[in-house]
Amino acid sequence: MNYNNLKQLDNNLWELPIRGKMKVPGRIYANKKLLQQIYRDNALEQVCNVACLPGIRKYSLAMPDIHWGYGFPIGGVAAMDRESGVISPGGVGYDINCGVRFIRTKLGIEDVKGKLDQMVNAIFREVPTGVGSRNAIDKLSYKEMKKILTGGAKWAIEKGYGIESDLAAIEEGGQLSQADPEKVSSKAMQRGSNQPGTLGSGNHFIEIGIIKDVLDRKVARSFKLKKDQIIIMIHTGSRGLGHQICDDYVHKMLMEIDKLGFDLPDRQLACAKINSKLGEDYYKAMACAANYAWANRQIIMSRVEKEISTFLRVDYADLGFELIYDVCHNIAKFEQHMINGEKEELCVHRKGATRAFGPSRTELASKFRETGQPVIIPGDMGTESYLCVGTDKAMIETFGSSCHGAGRTMSRHQALRSTNIGKVFNELKTKHIYFRAAKNKTLVEEMSDAYKNVSEVVNTMHDSGIVKKVVRTKPLGVVKG
Amino acid sequence: MKKWNPLNHTSDYAFRVYGRTVKDLFINSVFALVESIFGNFKISDDQSTSINKAVNIESLDQETLIIDWLRNILELILFDNLIPINIVQLEIYSQNLSAQLKLTKIPVDTSYNIDIKAITYHDVKIVLTEGLYQVDIVCDI
Numbered sequence: 001m002n003y004n005n006l007k008q009l010d011n012n013l014w015e016l017p018i019r020g021k022m023k024v025p026g027r028i029y030a031n032k033k034l035l036q037q038i039y040r041d042n043a044l045e046q047v048c049n050v051a052c053l054p055g056i057r058k059y060s061l062a063m064p065d066i067h068w069g070y071g072f073p074i075g076g077v078a079a080m081d082r083e084s085g086v087i088s089p090g091g092v093g094y095d096i097n098c099g100v101r102f103i104r105t106k107l108g109i110e111d112v113k114g115k116l117d118q119m120v121n122a123i124f125r126e127v128p129t130g131v132g133s134r135n136a137i138d139k140l141s142y143k144e145m146k147k148i149l150t151g152g153a154k155w156a157i158e159k160g161y162g163i164e165s166d167l168a169a170i171e172e173g174g175q176l177s178q179a180d181p182e183k184v185s186s187k188a189m190q191r192g193s194n195q196p197g198t199l200g201s202g203n204h205f206i207e208i209g210i211i212k213d214v215l216d217r218k219v220a221r222s223f224k225l226k227k228d229q230i231i232i233m234i235h236t237g238s239r240g241l242g243h244q245i246c247d248d249y250v251h252k253m254l255m256e257i258d259k260l261g262f263d264l265p266d267r268q269l270a271c272a273k274i275n276s277k278l279g280e281d282y283y284k285a286m287a288c289a290a291n292y293a294w295a296n297r298q299i300i301m302s303r304v305e306k307e308i309s310t311f312l313r314v315d316y317a318d319l320g321f322e323l324i325y326d327v328c329h330n331i332a333k334f335e336q337h338m339i340n341g342e343k344e345e346l347c348v349h350r351k352g353a354t355r356a357f358g359p360s361r362t363e364l365a366s367k368f369r370e371t372g373q374p375v376i377i378p379g380d381m382g383t384e385s386y387l388c389v390g391t392d393k394a395m396i397e398t399f400g401s402s403c404h405g406a407g408r409t410m411s412r413h414q415a416l417r418s419t420n421i422g423k424v425f426n427e428l429k430t431k432h433i434y435f436r437a438a439k440n441k442t443l444v445e446e447m448s449d450a451y452k453n454v455s456e457v458v459n460t461m462h463d464s465g466i467v468k469k470v471v472r473t474k475p476l477g478v479v480k481g
Numbered sequence: 482m483k484k485w486n487p488l489n490h491t492s493d494y495a496f497r498v499y500g501r502t503v504k505d506l507f508i509n510s511v512f513a514l515v516e517s518i519f520g521n522f523k524i525s526d527d528q529s530t531s532i533n534k535a536v537n538i539e540s541l542d543q544e545t546l547i548i549d550w551l552r553n554i555l556e557l558i559l560f561d562n563l564i565p566i567n568i569v570q571l572e573i574y575s576q577n578l579s580a581q582l583k584l585t586k587i588p589v590d591t592s593y594n595i596d597i598k599a600i601t602y603h604d605v606k607i608v609l610t611e612g613l614y615q616v617d618i619v620c621d622i
Contacts (some may be wrong), residue, residue, distance in 0.1 A: 041491045053500065068491040070603030070619050094599050094621040131596035201596045202622060240559075243598040243621065254545060254602060267545065267602035281505060411489040412622075 005046055012064075012460045016044065021265070022051040022285075028062040029403075029459050032169045037409050037452055041068035043075070045368045049265040050078050055085020055274070057339055057346060061398055063353050064460040065407025065452060069093070072331045074352035077401040079337065080274060082151030082345040086260070087279045088271035089253065089286070091349035094246040096286055097293035098204075098237030098472065099171075100327060100404075102376045102387055103301060104223070106320030107230035109210060111312065112476065116208065117306035119311055120355075120477040121412065123206055123436075124309040127300055129199040129481045130239075130438025132330030133407060136197030139428040145189050146181040148196060151300040152291030153326075156196075161302035162323075168365040170326040171373075176287035183285040184241075185248050189418060192241030192292055197299035201438065201481035204236040205381060206304060207275065208477040212384070216470040219371045219389055223324055232321075233378055233473075234300050235329065236481075242289035249282040274345045274347050283332070290331060297326060326373035335363075337399050346400050356402035356467050375467050378405045379454030381435065381446055381478045382428055388467035402467045406454035412445040421449060427445050437480035446480060485513035487530045488617060494595055495619045506607065506614045507544070507547060508568055511554055513618070515564060520594035530564060532584045539577040546578060547616060551600045562587045596622055 003466045007015045009027075014035065016026030026047040026457045030038055038044060051060035051070055057079045066075030071090030078084055099336070112119060128136050140148060148155045153167060153174025167173045181189075199206065214220045225231075238245075253270035256278060264270065272279035305321040332349045357364055357373040362479045364373050372389035383406075394400050411417070421440045424447050428435055437443050461467045488495040496513045500506030536553055540546040557563045567583040599621040607616045 043491075070601040070621070072495065076493050090601075131593045187556070190560065240598065247599045250602065251549070251552070254541065257541075266604055267548075268604070270602065408491050411491050412494065413487050413489055 003039070005145055008464070010407070011250060012464045016047060020048070022048055024056050024059050025053050026051050026057040026062065026469055028066065029460055029464055029466070030064045031456065034064050034452065034456055034460060038066055043073040045067045046071070046073040049074065049269060050076060052265050053078065053080070053086055053088065053269065053271060054260070054262055057344070061401065062277045063401070063403035064457045065352065065403040065405055065409050067409065069351065071266055072349065072351040075403060076351050076352045077399060079346040079348045079399045082274055082334065082347060085274050085347060086271035087274045087282060087332055087347055088269055088349065089246045089249045089282060090268045090270060091351055092246065092332050093351045095237035095245040095330045096242035096246060096289035096331055098330045099293060099297065099375045100233055100235040100329070100378055101297050101301060102324045102374065103232040104225055104322050104324055105230045105232065106318060109228050109230070112208070112230060114479045115312070119208060119308060120436050120479060121406065122219060122307045122311045123304055124479045126303050127197070127199050127206060127479065129479060131199040131201045133200060133438070134194040134314055136303070142189060143353065145193055146174040146381045148177045148295050149181045149184065149288035149291055149423050151175065151295070153294040156295040156302070157316060158300035160204065160282070161299045166323045168367065169323040170294060171328055172206060172391070174298065174326065176290050178284055179291050180284035181288055181289035183281045183345070184245060184288050188244035188248065189312050192239060195239040196292070196296055197298070197303065198239060199236050199300065199479070199481050200239055201442065204481040206300070206479040207233040207378070207381070207475050209473040209475050211471045212474045213472040215471060219468070219470045222371055223374070223470065224322070225387070231473055232304060233376065234297050234304070236296060237421065238289040238293035239296065242293050245285045245289050249285065249292065253279060253282070271367040286332060290328065294326065327376055329354060335399070337395065348401070350401055352404050353401045354395045354404045355400055356398070357400045358390050358392035358395050360392050360395065361400070373467070376401050377403060377405060377454065377458050380448045380451040381475060382431060382433060383454060384449040385454065386471045387470045387473070388458065388462070389466060389470055391465055393465040394467065403457050406451040406457055408450055409452050410450040415445050415450040416441065418449065419444060433475050434477040435480065442480050456478065484509040487517070490619055494597065494622045495617060495618060497617050500614045501612070502573065503614055504542065504571055504573055506584060506616060507550055507571060510547060510551055510616070511565055511568065513598070514551055514554055517595050518558065518593055518597055519564070519591065522584070530585055532563060533581060534582045534584055536578070536580045536582060542576055544607055545602060546576060547607065547617070548600055548602050548605055550578060551618065555597065555600055557584060558587070598622060
């Protein structure tokens with residue numbers, strides 16, 4: 001497709017005017033360099049396809065980490081009118097509530113020096129990783145599965161994984177109340193029953209990092225973050241359960257697509273009216289997977305805390321694990337936003353995008369009402385990551401959304417052809433990053449060159465006023481799936 | 482004639498399948514999926530342990546049908562731990578198909594090359610180019 005009509009609105013914002021069946025324009029946050037990378041795959045065509053969906057409001061949005069997905073682009077945001085709009089499982093993605101959490105510790109570099117290799121190994125042993133990883137905890141019965149699907153992170157805390165105060169630092173308190181396990185297939189239940197507490201494969205990771213720069217002293221102080229402090233990040237989602245729910249409902253919606261009276265630009269954009277039975281059923285099932293993912297990250301955090309405490313022989317108080325925040329990357333949520341001066345109830349799809357609510361939002365826990373919601377933007381395993389906060393400008397421009405990571409620029413297949421495991425090992429060793437992966441192949445697929453430069457991506461969001469950078473971290477040790 | 486080859490896909494995994502006929506295309510798509518997941522895994526055609534299974538699928542059109550066919554095969558791999566070793570019979574109509582599959586249990590120590598979690602309907606189109614049918618399949622990994 002030709003994008004000659006792309007209109008530059010400012011340094012980091014571009015508009016794709018309405019054409020064909022688009023109902024709203026597309027808007028892309030990117031600097032010129034990132035835009036060149038975005039041009040290389042089909043992501044912009046997907047922005048246009050999303051703009052054709054019934055009930056879409058204002059813009060089909062693309063964050064600077066946008067890349068080619070299926071149906072929606074990854075890094076895409078679309079808000080649908082609750083009455084006339086549609087909900088699309090493809091707009092959420094297969095790994096429902098894939099997300100990331102950021103944890104502070106009281107440790108400094110001296111506490112972990114010379115021990116990182118063993119720490120990474122200890123975490124790798126404790127948290128099952130890789131393809132089909134399972135049995136971190138006892139397989140859940142059907143009855144218990146229903147409890148995890150409705151309880152979310154709270155279920156995990158009741159089982160002893162973490163503490164009550166963690167909930168205030170999780171998007172939605174770690175629990176979507178609309179969850180209804182009756183809307184989840186037995187196949188999905190089966191896939192999820194033995195996977196709570198597991199990392200999975202691909203780009204999922206556990207990272208031991210260090211704060212290299214404090215970029216906003218006031219906000220960092222309120223989060224009790226300082227230079228050279230050790231932090232932990234955990235990135236995973238709803239495992240096989242979420243994939244099965246997405247698969248089940250894409251198929252169901254596709255089979256009923258004639259009812260919508262609308263030509264899909266791509267079958268993977270299969271959708272249903274939000275207020276139809278099928279649309280409501282999907283939302284209730286999706287909420288189950290979101291809750292499962294929050295429980296999953298909660299269990300993993302607790303096990304990492306236990307493992308580091310045991311390994312370093314420090315008690316929990318001295319270790320000082322404290323969840324700063326947990327954000328979703330793949331989700332649809334009902335939120336109120338101002339459009340043309342009127343408050344509207346919208347279903348905001350974020351696929352490979354992070355909620356980035358500004359300080360004004362009452363949904364945030366009181367401790368974030370001054371700062372804005374923490375927004376975690378991990379880079380690739382060999383470079384750097386950022387903790388930011390959402391802004392009130394994000395509420396006006398992006399339905400309170402930001403990018404979710406660096407964004408791939410190279411396929412896994414290309415990555416495997418472009419280098420070898422020896423080179424990746426050497427690169428990580430040169431940077432003094434300790435690593436373990438279920439498969440060496442994953443390390444090659446996830447090499448730094450396969451991703452955009454995360455600083456460029458984050459700076460685009462920061463310079464646009466969508467987020468404010470708080471700290472920059474560097475990886476010291478990484479466990480990959 | 483090559484049966485399939487992997488394609489570049491920025492975030493996930495994709496492959497292109499070829500066939501002289503639509504039926505070939507459906508059969509080769511199974512090879513593509515199985516070989517993608519298991520790499521060079523050699524399938525033992527041990528008649529004593531094989532299982533026969535009938536598969537009937539109804540879909541919207543031939544393009545969604547090939548995806549539903551592969552979803553069905555993936556389900557056998559993920560849920561029943563079965564791998565197809567032979568497609569004994571396959572009848573394809575415009576919107577539906579019926580097949581007889583011979584399958585065998587996946588050995589416990591089998592390693593997976595790619596963790597394909599779902600088959601997507603993304604941009605699926607069956608095209609006829611220079612006498613060969615082609616379809617691109619994008620998988621979620």
